[in-house]
Amino acid sequence: MCLRKRSGYRPPDLINAKIYTGPISAERGGELAMGGGRSETSALSGTGGGRGMTTTHNSQRPNACCFCWCCCCSCSWNEEERRRRRRRRRISQDTKMETIPNCEVCTKPSAEEIRLWSQSFDKLMRNPAGRNIFREFLRTEYSEENMLFWLACEDLKQEINKSAVEEKARSIYEDYISILSPKEVSLDARVREVINRKIQDPTPHVFEDAQLQIYTLMHRDSYPRFLSSSIYKSLIHGGSRTSSES
Numbered sequence: 001m002c003l004r005k006r007s008g009y010r011p012p013d014l015i016n017a018k019i020y021t022g023p024i025s026a027e028r029g030g031e032l033a034m035g036g037g038r039s040e041t042s043a044l045s046g047t048g049g050g051r052g053m054t055t056t057h058n059s060q061r062p063n064a065c066c067f068c069w070c071c072c073c074s075c076s077w078n079e080e081e082r083r084r085r086r087r088r089r090r091i092s093q094d095t096k097m098e099t100i101p102n103c104e105v106c107t108k109p110s111a112e113e114i115r116l117w118s119q120s121f122d123k124l125m126r127n128p129a130g131r132n133i134f135r136e137f138l139r140t141e142y143s144e145e146n147m148l149f150w151l152a153c154e155d156l157k158q159e160i161n162k163s164a165v166e167e168k169a170r171s172i173y174e175d176y177i178s179i180l181s182p183k184e185v186s187l188d189a190r191v192r193e194v195i196n197r198k199i200q201d202p203t204p205h206v207f208e209d210a211q212l213q214i215y216t217l218m219h220r221d222s223y224p225r226f227l228s229s230s231i232y233k234s235l236i237h238g239g240s241r242t243s244s245e246s
Helices: 026-034 069-095 111-116 121-126 128-140 144-157 162-177 189-198 208-227 230-245
Strands: 039-041 054-056
Touching: 111 230, 121 128, 121 208, 128 144, 128 208, 128 230, 144 162, 144 208, 162 189, 189 208, 208 230
Parallel strands: none
Antiparallel strands: 039 054
């Protein structure tokens, strides 16, 4: 005999069930839209009450960073470096096709001046045209902020007005020292500690240690690649042709 035909019979799962057809609250609607709750679909077949009922549970998404402790440690350890690289990529994408802004005013370098740039980094950095060319190279390596910071420090050293020193020092800190800046330069913890202590009452030489560190970084890291770059080689070849023609 079919169980549905027995008088007073109701499937066990529906004894205490109440069908609600009213409006759904915004909070509950958000849970359902995001799949946060459990959805159930009940259907009774012609025979065997309850046999046709199907229940579907939405599985929660696992945390991809919690499979093991070493993965979590690796993520935490490299998070700051990943943020810095993302900021660097955004800057490079925004400025890749732009011309170099605010170049120093200078005359066209002679073939002899261009040749001297390969003798020492100091000779390159003392020449305004050399700094402009080197800055163009740094731009291709997405490290132009090193030169911009060095130039800003040189400008600060020439300032004698106290209020102007404080304003420029604060601007340099926000642009190149702050970890929140996309143009942050790479400094060690000792130099940062010195800057954070001196910035409370800045002088024209408040960034002297940091400027020296960035100068050394450009000298050891970027300068050798600059000498072998197509930018510098084209200048050498162009200067050689000009000299031979004259």
